[in-house]
Amino acid sequence: MYIYWKYSINEYGTKDIPALIEKIHQVKTAELRLSKPDIEEESNDDQLYKLCAICHSLGGASMLMYVVTRRLKSKPHRLSRLVLLSPAGFHHDSSLLFSAVEHVLFFLGPILSRIFPAFYVPTRFFRMLVNKLARDLQHLPAVGGLVQTLVAYVAGGDSSNWVGVLGLPHYNMNDMPGVSFGVALHLAQMKRTRRFRMFDYGSAYNMKIYGSPEPLDLGEHYGLIDIPVDLVAGQRDTVIRSSMVKRHYKLMKDAGVDVSYNEFEYAHLDFTFSHREELLSYVMSSLLFVKPNSKKHQRTPRSRGKGQASVRG
Structure with missing residues (x-):
């Protein structure tokens, strides 16, 4: 049971999401070739469809990790656009209670992780x-x-x-939903360092995983993001405050990413459970404008795209 729950956000972004998107790629490509037998063989730089990802909270952080790490490995991420609703990643502007939880996780983590490997109903x-x-x-x-x-x-x-x-x-x-202790500790690490980084295993193991004593700082590599990103914050969201979403925006803007920022008068869960018309309209309008596939990740003006698929996170 302990081994099953031994994961952090790293595994979401580098294992789970790649497996999901590669499966979508296989199925979508096979479907298109069946419906259009005369379609040309896909090249390394182009694909036969456009794929957009709509993510909320932890899903947003995981998807950003996925895109950055894939680009670092020079592998295709197969995405055409990201719509991130109150994405996690930066957490230093939070409540006193969250700060108390952060200290508990750091000081009692080695003990608690053995007793409670995850937060779930057993x-x-x-x-x-x-x-x-x-x-x-x-x-x-x-x-x-x-x-x-x-x-x-x-x-x-x-x-x-x-x-x-x-x-x-x-x-x-x-x-029932559950989350590993490693994910909670990873979020606490981000809050303490005030940076959006991959999991810190300690300097010795970090050298083996990342090639440096410090974990990979994803925010420092936002310049690798080669697709449009729409960031959305909630004015009444106190789980991930709008100031933390603005932190993503500033780093992306400074790195030259094609990024937009919007706010709605929402609390944290309103993005996924309220189904308000204004948010649905905003998301759908974002999906109508998808950057065409381009070779060597060159930036081109936005254009309307067809044959789109979306991933919700």
Whole structure:
């Protein structure tokens, strides 16, 4: 069980996402060749379709890690555009409670990671209890409101519908979301260093993994991003504050990335659970303007693209 949960955000960006996108590439390419037998063979620099990624929170940080590390390895990332909704990566502007959690993770990490390898509900019986509690909260407004207030306080005052999230289908007796201790520690490292970096294993192991005693700083390599990026922040988001999304924007802008920045009056979970028309319109309009594939990663003006696919994170 401990080995299963032994991962950080590194594995999201360098293993999970590459496997997902390569599978999409295989399937999409096969479909296009079946529908158009006379289509020309794909070259190393071009592909037969356009793929856009829409990511939220931790998914945004993972996707940025994916793009940067693929470019460092001179491998195709196969993406045409990124739409990042309140992306993680920078966290030094956060609540006092998050700062307290950061210190606990650093000082007690070696002990806690052995006892609690992940934050999850371990057995079917306890998942059933959590599921029952979630359904009860939906039917008891007073109690549900109290829980909503407590969770919002823990999340730094964020007003997202936390109780409503517990009622979603993936919270059930057979399966529930979980996150490894390594991911939490990775976020704490980013918060402490005030930088968007890959996981810090310690100088000795860092030399083996990254070739330097310090982990790879992804923000310093934003100049490698060769596709348009749309950054979106929430004015009422206290989990990842707008100032932290602006940090991504400034680094990208300074590195010459084709990047835009927008804000909505949203809390953290509103981006994925509210389904508000203004956000849907913004995302869809962004997907209509996709940079055409180009050789050697040359920047070209935006143009309307067809045959698009999207990845949600």
